[in-house]
Amino acid sequence: xxxxxxxxxxxxxxxxxxxxxxxxxxxxxxxxxxxxxxxxxxxxxxxxxxxxxxxxxxxxxxxxxxxxxxxxxxxxxxxxxxxxxxxxxxxxxxxxxx
Numbered sequence: 001x002x003x004x005x006x007x008x009x010x011x012x013x014x015x016x017x018x019x020x021x022x023x024x025x026x027x028x029x030x031x032x033x034x035x036x037x038x039x040x041x042x043x044x045x046x047x048x049x050x051x052x053x054x055x056x057x058x059x060x061x062x063x064x065x066x067x068x069x070x071x072x073x074x075x076x077x078x079x080x081x082x083x084x085x086x087x088x089x090x091x092x093x094x095x096x097x098x
Contacts, residue, residue, distance in 0.1 A: 031083040034076065041091055042067040049093045050077045051084030 031037070036053040042060055044050045050069060053060055059071030069077075077084055088095045 027080075028083060031080050034080070035084075035087075037087065040065055040067060041088065041093055042069050044069040044074060047074065049088050049095060050074060051080070051087055
């Protein structure tokens, strides 16, 4: 009986790990879809570096090699905070939080 429970718990742990990996992959793909990951960084006057350009965003002003976010809320940047922080770090910038 113990061996059966151990086997089923391993199987359910494997499925949970696969589900989490799948969700993380979908989140990363949606980040790549919503943001211009090969573009220039965006800075906010209140929060510092916040990530790459949002595709189709009208709140970001082009200021040369960087964009300045003029929107009232950073909701999309907040919902993708982990990939944005990783993108900032990979581009050699420092995240100041927000």
